[in-house]
Amino acid sequence: MSRKVLLIEDEPNITEAIRFLLTREGWQVETHAEGTDAVDVIRATQPDLVILDVMLPGKSGMDILRDLRDRDEMRDLPVLMLTARGQSRDRDMAEKAGVSRFMTKPFSNTEVLTAVRDLHAQASRT
Amino acid sequence: MSAGPDTEPERAVAPPPVFLERQSYRRRRLSDAARLLPILGAGLFAVPLLWPSEPEEAGAVSMSSAIVYIFCIWVLLILASAGFGLAARTHGGSDTQGPERD
């Protein structure tokens, strides 16, 4: 059974780094760089986990997260959120919106990998 | 909407010097004299009160002398007043201690 992660990130270099890391861990990595149609892409891709940037062109990660949590089928989808803005206000907002894990850029690769593993393990258990 | 200089507060009145210059001193005395002028005038105009008021009384003053007296005093007062005005103007100038002000 293949594990699929959808990475929504508009910064190509960051996308490439995360793709490299997760591919080596055995993940199938799908990417998308737009905020506007992100929810549709998630539904179409059916990922096991979503890595979501906050500052996206078209629609912010926060809004995408809220939309996800409004839909029954994706209420429990693990979402790892990344932000470069690093203010505590953002973390509060994300938690309120129902984020699974919140991380500030720049991150260490190990942290990301650990977070992805943890989230996936939690989701598989339930 | 004219805000003339008179509407500006003239608050800071410096205490006057104890001794005035000779010219200022002269000006002060001049203004004293000008102030006394109306009192002098009132006194001189009151002199006819001493004259007998009934034409029949002895020593009655004739009308022509009365006219001459009154008008002479009058002319003198006018000349004195004009003189003081002229003197104040020539002396006055910008001196704030002059007869124009306190």
Added chain:
Amino acid sequence: MATLNVLILVCLGYVVLLFGVAFAADRLAATGRSTWLRSPLVYTLSLSIYCTAWTFYGAVGYAARSGLEFVTIYLGPTLVMIGWWWGLRKLVRVGRSQRVTSIADLISSRYGKSNTLAICVTILAVLGVTPYIALQLQSITLSFSIFAEADPSGIYNEGASVFWVAAGLAVFAILFGTRNLDANERHHGVVTAVAIEAVVKLLALLAVGIFVVWGIAGGIGPTMARIDASEIGTWGVDRGRWAAITFLSAAAFVCLPRMFQVMVVENDDERHLRAAAWAFPLYLLLMSLFVVPIAVVGLDLMPEGTNPDLFVLTIPLAQGQEGLAMFSFLGGFSSATSMVIVAAMALSTMVSNHIVMPIWLSSQGGGVSVSGDVRDIVLFSRRVSIAVIMALGYFYYRLSGGGAALASIGLIAFAGIAQILPALVGGLFWRGATRIGALAGLTVGFALWVYTLLLPGMGGSFMSEAVMTYGPLGLGWLRPQALFGIDGIDPMVHSVMWSLSLNTAAFCIGSLASFPSPLERLQGAQFVNVFDHSAGPRGWTGSVAQSEDLMIMSQRILGAREAQEFFHAEAERQGGRGYLPEPTPTFLERLERELSGSVGAATAHAMIGQIVGGSSVSVEDLLAVADESAQLLEYSGQLEEKSSELSHTARKLREANEKLTQISLQKDAFLSQVSHELRTPMTSIRAFSEILRDTEGLQPEEQTRYAAIIHDEALRLTRLLDDLLDLSVLENGQVNLNMGDGSLREVLDRAISAALTGSDRPLRVRRHRGSERIPLHTDLDRLGQVFINLIANAQKYCDAAEPSLTISVHDVGGQVVVDFIDNGSGIPADAQSMIFEKFARVGSDKAGGAGLGLAICREIMQRLGGEVSYLAGQEGGAFRVSLPLAYKQAAQ
């Protein structure tokens, strides 16, 4: 024989001439070229309204009856003028510094801006002056009738002529007395007309006198002999009357509303008093010089029973000197008209300000801050007041029958007006004088005057013979002309003595027994010490919200433009901008004085009080009143300055704080942006460096690629930091412009090569090199930086298949503009407004920029004095750089 028609024509012509003069003077004053209108000569001549028809005609009659006694009427004012240093100087200074509009306003203002007092003085003035106006109407009518008698062909109707004279004078007074509202804007037209009339009446009387002395009597010597031989040939003046009337005329000279009008309200320059101090006594002397000779010759020549009041007219007529008689008639006409016009103006101001306006204001339930112009109402009420006063004079004349000797009415009026004197003098020289005292004095004096002089003088219909002889209810000691049993004095002297002495006593006792309000004490200090500090009382406190109400109110009274100018000037004086000054006590006090110039002190005070909600007099203010010494006054002045400085500082601080809050909000947003822009490249750098460090078995090409990414992102970081620093330097204005000369073409050449070098995306640049030969004097590197940015922008964002950029140079309205237009899809309309903001980016393409480039361009162009803007409506993305005009010219 001069017919009545000719006379009327001459009269009308004369009036038209006066109209013309008054009109021209008003015009001249409006243009500001009227220095001679403000000369001491005009001021002195305007004072001559003291000499009415009563003195012009009546003096001769007076002399014919009582010898030299008539001269007392002139001696009193002479002494007052010569003694100007004692009293008039202060009166004029107070009147000007408090913007007083009338004698009633002055009294009201001095005693705590009490409208009750103002009403009392107004009523007293109307009662005293109405008979006086009737007197003038009578004299004009009488002089007409002299000519009518001599002209059998004319049909002369006395009643009609009085009516038309009164109506004509009312029209003249309305036309020129109520054209503008601000009483301190002075009626130059009327004053000039009055000055001309002063010359006419003086010359007329002198002409008649010279004719009588040299033409009839045969020189000075024979005239003197004739005088001594006449029935008034010896000195026979009642001593009491001599002193009393001299005093009375001095008092009336100061208290008469019309005298106050010309002497104080219309005064342009205090220094004019100094000239008038000798010139006006001279005028009076000349006016009285020939009175006795005319009287004596008249008594000799004219048949028994001829009215001596009209000798001035009848002697020339009897001698066949019709031209002289006509001139003399014009002199009398001038005396009467000038007095009536100024008196009506002065009285109407009082009636309108102190009676009509307060009633009107209190009838307006909505308060004074309702918008709408009340100037029309004020002017209208003044006009109606003039008409009413003239009508009163007319009816008084008709009812009294006009029989009494002219002089007696004049003296009765003098005695009435003189009742104001104690309150006036006390108010100017005694700080202890209070409102209660002034009211008591005025009431007592007024009542005694009515009882002992006015009613007895009006004859049996008003006061029965029994009362005159035995006193009211048989109380002998209350006989009107022998109060307290003191009998045998001339009724005039009796009345003046009792009314003024008891008036003064009541004034003093009332003042000593009562306690003044703080406002009264402040005003008292202002008036008595006017030469020490001419500032108004400080007493208002207001809040900002009230400024607008005050503005609305002021617009109605001063007029919209004047009010706005005044408010704007005050706002600037306070150091702020805009049109609404803070209602500081100083501002409110100025405003009140400005308004009082239009509607009087009491009304202005009440109007401001209605908005600001009552005055507060602080402890410091009272200290200033209580303390006599100049040092303490100065000290309190410094305190006030400091406190106003403090409130000024507080305001500045408040403004600064608001600005800081705003800046801090912007700063938060900015820092958040900067953080994002810094963290993004750092994320890539950290991620790939960890990959390089931790991953084993990386392919060499992978290693190279990841190292390249790290390198690029590091460059991006550097660029970002450079931009941020650049922007901060530009925004703080710390940038040093390196001005140099060059041509636009060179700058563009360098910019294009710098922008395109090492770029992998092709961009075709189209130029018209010919049009680029424009010399520049500016910071060429900075300008080049702007061009590089714009070219790089096109290179990055132009989305056409074959990207190209057209650079064209135009002259737009004398300004050189450089347009950069690419063939891409351009910037969406909704994004155009924010592309020059920091970190603004359009679209998803993040080709390395942090979104600071255009912000920097904008800052640079501002520093250089030019502009960069987005040019909408082109095929693709288009930017326009406007080069500052000065640079182009400076280089030529």
